[in-house]
Amino acid sequence: MELQHFLLSLIVIYVSARVLGELAVRLGQPAVLGELLAGVLVGGSLLGLVEATQPLKLLGDIGVMLLLFEIGLESDLQSFLRVGKTAALVATIGVTAPFALGYLLGLALHMSQLQAVFVGATLTATSIAISARTLAELGRLKTAEGQIILGAAVIDDMLGLIVLSVVIGLAMSGTVSWLEVGWTAGLAVSLLIAAILVGTRYAHRISRLLSLMHVRGSLIVASVTFALTLGYLAGLLHLAPLVGAFAAGLVLARTEHQAHIGDAIKPVADVFVPIFFVLVGMAVNLRLLNPLQAENWPVLFLAGGLAIVAVLGKLAAGLGVAGGKTDRWVVGIGMLPRGEVGLIFAGTGLAQRIIGEGEYGAILLVVALTTFLSPILLKWRCARWRPLSPSA
């Protein structure tokens, strides 16, 4: 019966994602927006058709890893490194500005120091998945803007690691061991870079090995395994597994099998990816949005304030782009969506009783709002923005 339940959930997810995704496209919006709305629709706050069970979550996690793997596979490491400095600057502003603004807002609302730090921290990390998927749909992933957003989002994830160590240290012991924080972050970054360098060096050899295999499907299974392995290693270093999967894609992008792997990974990603986005949509709790319920007012008020701060902070990050040809607005908008990392922060804060249900709910709303806002704004901006920088 467990299987039957699982099958039914998958069927509901696929049908709703497909129908609303198609509808979104007809209305001139990215399909990902439809998939997110499908999640809201079938999730607990509306129809309650699907529960976010552990197997579904794991499939969704694999889905977002495959999405980033595919994006890495279609990226060019060279052009990616070329925008590296800009991306680093965008990421730094994009972490610092929302953090500072969120912290100040917290203090203004009479939170404790620790609470304000926590709330600021939840606003820092960009969710790569939403923007990457939207840009891919709009065909803008390979523009300078697309590369900057991707790069900045990856760096964001590493900065997020630092922020998390600091905040958890503060919450646990009231002090921060900067040595330990530096060590953790340094290790993570160096190992990731090492993986890409070593991988790139030996990619051709791995690739030749693959050509020798007789069993059908060797190439696709080996590629997926490689993505999962780097994802697992990233996880060991407390980075998001999808960063590792992205690195795996970058490595394999430099082999002669790149096109073959790309063709084979597409349908696999198509099957896994919608699960992720529908689950993200399912996490939205519409009840918190009901303005008729007086107890929601403080939450809505806090959410409104945090949302303004969250949006302004990331739009400011777009100003980190120095060049004249690149559209700063696209970069800023692309950095808007908050996701998993923010939710992990908020969840930790709630578990440690640093923030309460109200703050947690407000942060959930901000994550939801930025997640839904970004695809719409990106689509709108890209329609007006003539791609002066077709290739990074």
Next chain:
Amino acid sequence: MELQHFLLSLIVIYVSARVLGELAVRLGQPAVLGELLAGVLVGGSLLGLVEATQPLKLLGDIGVMLLLFEIGLESDLQSFLRVGKTAALVATIGVTAPFALGYLLGLALHMSQLQAVFVGATLTATSIAISARTLAELGRLKTAEGQIILGAAVIDDMLGLIVLSVVIGLAMSGTVSWLEVGWTAGLAVSLLIAAILVGTRYAHRISRLLSLMHVRGSLIVASVTFALTLGYLAGLLHLAPLVGAFAAGLVLARTEHQAHIGDAIKPVADVFVPIFFVLVGMAVNLRLLNPLQAENWPVLFLAGGLAIVAVLGKLAAGLGVAGGKTDRWVVGIGMLPRGEVGLIFAGTGLAQRIIGEGEYGAILLVVALTTFLSPILLKWRCARWRPLSPSA
């Protein structure tokens, strides 16, 4: 951390399946044999690297459904129906003979009537997955023999449903309501046939609808959803979900998208299918096979007897093939593997305290033996057997 654990399990499964699958092919054996052995290796009775957790089992179940969907997609309903009578005869003998022999063996070993009925019942149902995969690897799926095996295995599953209803009825109340049994079985069979007929009739319309979709991956997601839906319906009728998925493949085989769907489903199946076969291998408990442990002797003795009966019974089914050109041995060998259904019977018997740990262990061994034996024998027989009947 749960995700990390899941990723590690998947990595171990893929690497071991690929390495041992490749080794099997080099040694002139089907890859599926290597994947089964990979399961034995990484499972609890040897290295203990992977546990058969629920998410993995669900992925494996989806895998075997996709395998059968793909096989259905490559089948031709017409040629499938052409061997229908032969397949029905093979299935009938293949269910009756092992049941009768197992029942008599049980009585000879001083089992109770009910125990003997139960043991006989566990020997009836053929596992489609092993033979279908092996025949596909050997390129013999589309021969008359391949079509007969597939058809007989599907009919087996329906006959198994009847046997299960009877046996459970006996176990629960000591009596059998033949009316109810007939009703359940009749409903299942008619609805399955209806699904194929209606599906075939409207396949072109569904297919035209798909062509209108704009979102990337619509075709593959819609096809997978269709397979999952028919699988779910089959499950509702207490048939194996993979029978439904197979029917879905048969239906879509008759649309103009057949080739496209086939191309897209291949890598998806490649990613899911090994999980199923590795899990099957993991279920083998090697400790029961240790002849140095005296307490294993009765189990081994019973297993030996049941194995002989199980093999003879299904080989006899091959005699159901009347034609002169068709290789009866291939059909008989193809029907050998017992699988999920036998295990479900045995598990039910154990839970109802009809059979004990010893009988259960012996049945597990028979399932393992027939599962490993069939690919080896099929490969051997097919190497000698010149395909006089290239197309059914």
